[in-house]
Structure formats: C-alpha cells, structure tokens
Amino acid sequence: MDDAQRQVAEFVDEYDLETPPAFRLLDLVSEVGELAKDANVSTGYGDDPADLEIAPDEVGDALFALLAVADSLEIDAEDALEEALEKYEKRLDNGADAPGSGE
Numbered sequence: 352m353d354d355a356q357r358q359v360a361e362f363v364d365e366y367d368l369e370t371p372p373a374f375r376l377l378d379l380v381s382e383v384g385e386l387a388k389d390a391n392v393s394t395g396y397g398d399d400p401a402d403l404e405i406a407p408d409e410v411g412d413a414l415f416a417l418l419a420v421a422d423s424l425e426i427d428a429e430d431a432l433e434e435a436l437e438k439y440e441k442r443l444d445n446g447a448d449a450p451g452s453g454e
Contacts, residue, residue: 353427355428356422360419382412382416385409389405389406
C-alpha cells in the first residue's frame with residue numbers, strides 16, 4: 352500500500368468513517384460527477400474547452416474517494432495502477448489508438 356492510500360486509511364480510521372465499499376463507490380461517483388459539473392460549467396458545456404477550470408481540492412476529493420474505495424476492497428492502489436499501466440502499454444504496443452477500455 353502506498354503512502355497516500357495509507358494516509359486515507361488512517362484518516363478514515365481516526366475519524367470513524369468506515370462504511371461499506373458500495374457506499375464508498377457511490378461517494379466516488381459523486382465526486383467524479385462534481386469534476387464533470389465543473390468542466391461543463393467552466394467550458395460552457397463544451398463550447399470553450401480551453402476554458403476548463405477544475406479546482407485542485409475537487410481532484411483531491413475524487414482521489415480521496417478512490418483511495419478509500421481501494422482500501423475498503425483491500426486492493427493495493429499502487430499495484431492496481433501498475434497493472435493498469437502495463438495493460439495500457441500492451442494495448443498501445445499492439446496498435447491500439449488509445450489505451451482505454453473498449454476491447
């Protein structure tokens with residue numbers, strides 16, 4: 352477990368914020384939704400993509416929520432990220448146009 356995930360786990364523990372993974376996932380979706388809302392508003396719903404403004408604390412909220420999800424599922428976030436990077440690299444090396452899902 353990396354330092355950031357450990358910090359989140361300790362914070363959750365210290366403030367007695369334990370909750371089932373399903374609720375953690377709902378919190379993550381809510382936080383990502385806030386990022387999307389900020390993107391929509393700041394860009395005029397996509398009319399001016401160069402005007403994108405996202406507050407750093409909103410990214411922090413989403414990151415906290417994601418690390419809390421990983422911890423509640425007993426997934427090492429650092430290992431999961433490494434796995435994803437390897438998967439994406441393999442897709443790109445095999446000629447994919449983008450590393451994301453869909454195959």
